[in-house]
Amino acid sequence: MLLAELVVLGLAYGLLFGVLALGLTLIWGVMKVVNIAHGDFVIVGAYSSYWLFVLAGVHPILSILFTAPFGFGLGIIVYLGLVRRVVHAPELMSLFLTFGISTLISSLLLYIYSPNQRAISVTFPSINGLGVVLPGNVAIAAAYAVVVATLLRIFLTKTYWGKAIRAVTEDSSSALLMGINPEAVSMLAFGIGVAIASSVGSVVMLLQAVYPTGGSEFTLLAFVIVVLGGLGSPFGALLGGIVIGVVDNVASLYLPAAATPAIGFIILVIVLIVRPSGIMGAKGR
Amino acid sequence: MTEPLLEVSRLAVNYGAVPVLWDISLTVNRGELVVLLGSNGAGKTTSLRSVQGVLKPKSGKVAFNSKDITALAANKVTAIGLSLVPEGRGLFATMTVEENLQLGAFSKRARKRFGENLSSVYELFPILKERKGQRAGSLSGGEQQMLAIGRGLMSDPEMLMLDEPSLGLAPIVVSKVFKVLEGLKDRGLTILLVEQNVEVSLAIADRGYLLENGKIAFEGTPDQFRANESLREAYLGL
Numbered sequence A: 001m002l003l004a005e006l007v008v009l010g011l012a013y014g015l016l017f018g019v020l021a022l023g024l025t026l027i028w029g030v031m032k033v034v035n036i037a038h039g040d041f042v043i044v045g046a047y048s049s050y051w052l053f054v055l056a057g058v059h060p061i062l063s064i065l066f067t068a069p070f071g072f073g074l075g076i077i078v079y080l081g082l083v084r085r086v087v088h089a090p091e092l093m094s095l096f097l098t099f100g101i102s103t104l105i106s107s108l109l110l111y112i113y114s115p116n117q118r119a120i121s122v123t124f125p126s127i128n129g130l131g132v133v134l135p136g137n138v139a140i141a142a143a144y145a146v147v148v149a150t151l152l153r154i155f156l157t158k159t160y161w162g163k164a165i166r167a168v169t170e171d172s173s174s175a176l177l178m179g180i181n182p183e184a185v186s187m188l189a190f191g192i193g194v195a196i197a198s199s200v201g202s203v204v205m206l207l208q209a210v211y212p213t214g215g216s217e218f219t220l221l222a223f224v225i226v227v228l229g230g231l232g233s234p235f236g237a238l239l240g241g242i243v244i245g246v247v248d249n250v251a252s253l254y255l256p257a258a259a260t261p262a263i264g265f266i267i268l269v270i271v272l273i274v275r276p277s278g279i280m281g282a283k284g285r
Numbered sequence B: 001m002t003e004p005l006l007e008v009s010r011l012a013v014n015y016g017a018v019p020v021l022w023d024i025s026l027t028v029n030r031g032e033l034v035v036l037l038g039s040n041g042a043g044k045t046t047s048l049r050s051v052q053g054v055l056k057p058k059s060g061k062v063a064f065n066s067k068d069i070t071a072l073a074a075n076k077v078t079a080i081g082l083s084l085v086p087e088g089r090g091l092f093a094t095m096t097v098e099e100n101l102q103l104g105a106f107s108k109r110a111r112k113r114f115g116e117n118l119s120s121v122y123e124l125f126p127i128l129k130e131r132k133g134q135r136a137g138s139l140s141g142g143e144q145q146m147l148a149i150g151r152g153l154m155s156d157p158e159m160l161m162l163d164e165p166s167l168g169l170a171p172i173v174v175s176k177v178f179k180v181l182e183g184l185k186d187r188g189l190t191i192l193l194v195e196q197n198v199e200v201s202l203a204i205a206d207r208g209y210l211l212e213n214g215k216i217a218f219e220g221t222p223d224q225f226r227a228n229e230s231l232r233e234a235y236l237g238l
């Protein structure tokens, strides 16, 4: 493939995974919980879309209308039932808890659906322009990412609750004095984070096959992007996603397939050496 | 006619097992400006944070507007009209001046009067209007303190508590801030001011308390403070 084509492809994938990472960074920013189960919620969304497609013929893109609110509700239930209890505990506790949630989800999926891979075939016509061909499904994924990132930006900058999320992220004790209930903000952020993960799952169904235990790959990817972009920075997450997406795809031109997964980590290590707080992270920490 | 707005009775607070406040009782009447003085580590910040509900007292009672708020969460205390401008200002440095002011008006009570309060804050601090699109962290120390006070006012408080608003400011800026506080009092706002800047704060206060090692060591009018020989020598540096 052409270099330019790989760059565009990487950009599109990068946007999608940047949005996935946005969900993770939002949750971390508000409650300082690393949600190890983030990728498993992607799989939950993907399976939901798979069955909606197989059983009811619902197009995966349309099923986002289900997986996003479903993810939001699921996130709120998981927050109220479990995560809330460890928000003020040492960070190791929340790692254990979300790891447990991750294991629970993937085991449940494995039990219900067997370890088989699931895929659906829906293809959008590819897009041609300036001598570059972009597969239609990837273009749709990128469009989804742009829409979500835009909506999230409007929410975070224009609404009281969006600003409250940013305020709690920046200084939760000050936010409390403003009359903001940090518990309510945490619940909201967790709901949004899971809604993003789960709707990304619907989009992932357009791009690849999924299997019950595949969530950890998405978690790892989102985690690398978040750290690369700077913990807690939404813009950093998007930028980090694009960097990883482009470099991964371009590297596949020059490196054997087995080596490309390491690229993300190599970039991460280099960035962390040069700039320990990540690309967009707060300085001097 | 004096009507108590804030009544703190026999408040005791621990940090873990370490007692920090013993038996604090103080009253702020409606319309009063009361100053709480005390040297470093005396427990001034702890007192304000306990009144606001950020810290849970071990024993004692806090009443605001005759309502027991001892167990009320800090965000709800803000929502019923008692606000704290914290030590070190606690601004959202990466957010704009206007966003900080909007966040000050987060509670339902405050949102109702948002427009009104915003214009009166901008009238009080024209510099904030000029800088409304700027990041709060880029303001000078004095401007940041004005923003912190303005943000407190945006909650539409009946009573404002301020924790060392003069900290780290040049003397000329300090007198500006105190003039603002005096003006707010004249408009009927009830104020509990924590300060180490004794002379300046006694000059604008109706009454004062002196906190010493977690206990109220003295209370009285500014004249009574000034008249007390041992206070003059030990604490007041007058």
Ligand SMILES: Nc1ncnc2c1ncn2[C@@H]1O[C@H](COP(=O)(O)OP(=O)(O)OP(=O)(O)O)[C@@H](O)[C@H]1O
Pocket: B015, B020, B038, B039, B040, B041, B042, B043, B044, B045, B046, B047, B087, B196
């Ligand atoms: N989070 C904490 N944990 C344990 N001890 C604390 C904590 N915060 C304050 N203290 C201790 O409680 C005492 C009172 O502190 P506080 O901050 O209320 O004093 P202050 O009068 O506000 O002092 P300053 O003028 O320095 O602001 C001090 O001895 C302090 O060391």
Ligand SMILES: [Mg+2]
Pocket: B044, B045, B046, B087, B163
């Ligand atoms: Mg203090």
